[in-house]
Amino acid sequence: MRKIIFATGNEGKMREIREIFKGTPYEVLSMKEAGISADIVEDGTSFEENALIKARAVAKLSGEIAMADDSGLVVDFLGGAPGIYSARFLGEDTSYEIKNQYILDQLKGVLPSGRTARFVCAIAVVFPDGESGVRVATVEGRIADAPAGDNGFGYDPIFYVPEFGLTTAQLSMEQKNKISHRAKALEAVKREVLCAGTDV
Amino acid sequence: MLRRAVQASFVLLCLCILFSAYIHRVMAADAAFLKLILPILSVSEAGEWEDAAGPVPPDIALPVATPIPVEDLAQQDEPASDLPPLPAVWKNVAGAESSAVVRQLQDVRVIVLEKREGYGGSTAFLEELPTTRQLRVTVGGIMGDALSDGQVKRIAGDAYYCGTPPTPTPTATPSPIPTGKTQMAPTSPASPTPVPTLSPSDPYYVWRNDVVKAIETTAEMAEDGSMTQTLLLTLDKTYVYQLYEDEWNYYIALIRPKDVYEKIIVVDAGHGGLDAGTISQGGAYLEKNMNLDMVLRLKELLDEQDQIKVYYTRTTDWKPSLRQRINLANDVEADFFLSVHCNANETRALHGTEVLYDSRQNAFSGMNSRRFAQILLEEMDEHLGLYNRGIVAREQNLTVIKYAEVPAALVEVAFMSNASDLEILSREEARAQVAQGLFDAIMRGYEELGSGAEQEEGTEEAMGQRKEDRWGR
Numbered sequence: 001m002r003k004i005i006f007a008t009g010n011e012g013k014m015r016e017i018r019e020i021f022k023g024t025p026y027e028v029l030s031m032k033e034a035g036i037s038a039d040i041v042e043d044g045t046s047f048e049e050n051a052l053i054k055a056r057a058v059a060k061l062s063g064e065i066a067m068a069d070d071s072g073l074v075v076d077f078l079g080g081a082p083g084i085y086s087a088r089f090l091g092e093d094t095s096y097e098i099k100n101q102y103i104l105d106q107l108k109g110v111l112p113s114g115r116t117a118r119f120v121c122a123i124a125v126v127f128p129d130g131e132s133g134v135r136v137a138t139v140e141g142r143i144a145d146a147p148a149g150d151n152g153f154g155y156d157p158i159f160y161v162p163e164f165g166l167t168t169a170q171l172s173m174e175q176k177n178k179i180s181h182r183a184k185a186l187e188a189v190k191r192e193v194l195c196a197g198t199d200v
Numbered sequence: 201m202l203r204r205a206v207q208a209s210f211v212l213l214c215l216c217i218l219f220s221a222y223i224h225r226v227m228a229a230d231a232a233f234l235k236l237i238l239p240i241l242s243v244s245e246a247g248e249w250e251d252a253a254g255p256v257p258p259d260i261a262l263p264v265a266t267p268i269p270v271e272d273l274a275q276q277d278e279p280a281s282d283l284p285p286l287p288a289v290w291k292n293v294a295g296a297e298s299s300a301v302v303r304q305l306q307d308v309r310v311i312v313l314e315k316r317e318g319y320g321g322s323t324a325f326l327e328e329l330p331t332t333r334q335l336r337v338t339v340g341g342i343m344g345d346a347l348s349d350g351q352v353k354r355i356a357g358d359a360y361y362c363g364t365p366p367t368p369t370p371t372a373t374p375s376p377i378p379t380g381k382t383q384m385a386p387t388s389p390a391s392p393t394p395v396p397t398l399s400p401s402d403p404y405y406v407w408r409n410d411v412v413k414a415i416e417t418t419a420e421m422a423e424d425g426s427m428t429q430t431l432l433l434t435l436d437k438t439y440v441y442q443l444y445e446d447e448w449n450y451y452i453a454l455i456r457p458k459d460v461y462e463k464i465i466v467v468d469a470g471h472g473g474l475d476a477g478t479i480s481q482g483g484a485y486l487e488k489n490m491n492l493d494m495v496l497r498l499k500e501l502l503d504e505q506d507q508i509k510v511y512y513t514r515t516t517d518w519k520p521s522l523r524q525r526i527n528l529a530n531d532v533e534a535d536f537f538l539s540v541h542c543n544a545n546e547t548r549a550l551h552g553t554e555v556l557y558d559s560r561q562n563a564f565s566g567m568n569s570r571r572f573a574q575i576l577l578e579e580m581d582e583h584l585g586l587y588n589r590g591i592v593a594r595e596q597n598l599t600v601i602k603y604a605e606v607p608a609a610l611v612e613v614a615f616m617s618n619a620s621d622l623e624i625l626s627r628e629e630a631r632a633q634v635a636q637g638l639f640d641a642i643m644r645g646y647e648e649l650g651s652g653a654e655q656e657e658g659t660e661e662a663m664g665q666r667k668e669d670r671w672g673r
Binding site for chain 2: 038
């Protein structure tokens with residue numbers, strides 16, 4: 001089994017990626033499981049760049065295949081904000097209740113056609129020889145008029161998915177997985193890793 | 201009744217005189233011996249190695265001490281009858297009661313390596329691995345069987361141990377004492393003060409005072425058919441090691457570092473190995489390398505002096521655990537523990553130098569962690585001149601200084617998450633200034649320690665006022 005180190009401390013993400021790599025000749029480890037510790041300064045200008053920065057650092061440190069993700073919410077009316085600053089938006093320790101309310105306040109009175117937004121997820125993979133790839137996937141939607149649902153976290157309660165007529169916080173796990181931007185990006189990267197694997 | 205008492209005290213007095221005369225001789229011999237081996241000992245810190253999960257042996261072995269043959273010892277020709285009888289344990293272990301070496305070492309904690317057939321032309325040397333509390337013993341030129349762990353005997357007080365000790369059981373559940381050569385009970389009953397978590401029925405109980413906690417042996421055959429045997433001994437703490445030999449045994453005396461060196465500091469380069477610390481924007485700089493670079497520059501300065509013995513937790517890219525780092529300082533009873541780090545924060549605008557210490561302050565009179573932190577900050581301010589963020593009291597939440605039993609401080613030199621701090625850190629000249637600042641702080645620490653004067657506080661108020669730093673920002 002070849003090792004892939006996924007640069008996250010988030011167990012939820014680890015479960016998701018393990019599920020996707022099940023049945024492949026790769027074993028996905030978290031940084032902690034791989035004994036790696038790093039506080040990576042990622043001030044890239046895009047999701048892709050940030051994911052690559054993290055994956056590159058971990059690949060260099062460990063000498064193994066490394067993957068990393070960077071994701072966030074892009075609101076067109078706000079010029080793309082919070083975007084790559086999604087986690088740090090209004091301050092790292094600010095609750096999402098406040099962050100969500102701030103976005104709703106900014107969009108007060110804006111018609112549905114102007115409320116377009118998307119969840120973006122970039123997943124980067126870097127091989128020990130330095131070769132790298134990055135895949136981006138999105139979920140298109142709108143900013144809701146008011147927060148709804150409690151099945152989600154982060155910006156989920158204000159992100160409305162027209163396909164289901166619900167916010168992502170109102171979707172069931174199954175529905176959410178079906179449209180998950182992270183799952184889509186992971187599938188794309190998995191194909192890349194598996195293709196690279198055949199060259200070896 | 202009175203007569204008997206007088207008689208008894210006279211005998212006691214005679215014994216005292218004899219004993220002090222004996223001690224005096226031992227000390228004199230030791231001093232001469234130390235002069236001989238100290239220069240060799242000081243190269244030993246280089247014996248560290250890259251490591252992933254746990255300690256692994258380095259590829260090169262550096263000799264730290266070669267044995268002193270019995271004929272070099274001054275008191276060899278003195279009649280043994282003048283000396284008090286050897287403790288019984290020595291007869292069992294050394295089997296050589298008249299040896300001058302044994303006479304000299306009988307009150308010291310000693311590891312004895314038995315020479316068996318074919319050891320006549322063998323040579324031994326030691327390599328200390330202080331951070332992991334390990335000692336590597338290499339015996340070369342053995343014309344016979346390789347050493348077995350049964351030849352490794354330890355004497356501590358009136359108890360002796362032989363073979364590989366069992367691994368302590370975490371829970372004190374009663375279980376039968378295993379038999380065989382790896383379990384040789386001490387010759388005297390166990391001490392009356394048991395370790396709280398260890399019940400006397402625990403098989404490890406009799407081993408609790410053993411200085412050796414693990415033995416790894418490897419043997420290699422040379423082209424001439426002789427064996428080179430390596431013993432990696434893990435001990436209960438870090439000692440200064442002195443190697444002696446006589447016809448029958450090699451003897452490794454375990455000496456308390458403070459009995460050898462008057463001044464001791466421990467310098468720690470933070471992170472290492474798979475623990476990168478902060479990775480700067482774009483991955484150009486890793487904190488572990490920055491820290492090590494500054495520590496190695498400090499080492500160059502410290503190598504110039506011979507007043508202070510310096511232990512380094514690492515001088516290469518590997519990761520000692522946090523406890524190993526601070527245990528080293530506690531083991532050797534260091535005067536100071538200094539850990540060198542770089543800072544990072546999500547708020548990229550934060551910049552400057554700060555020094556952390558534990559809020560308990562290890563309140564020794566005169567010098568404590570807080571005072572040491574303050575001196576370090578002042579010297580960093582003087583030499584590097586970044587924005588002065590002050591000293592920071594940590595509420596027992598920073599492992600590396602929390603467990604310190606000695607004055608300990610952690611310098612956060614600059615913020616690797618701040619572009620401008622990072623640019624300065626990336627300059628060699630700045631890192632050399634950091635090293636000079638740390639060096640001067642250590643020297644000032646010793647000056648204050650020496651003078652024993654209570655230092656005035658309050659300089660702190662004056663610090664942190666600097667709005668512009670020396671780098672024109």
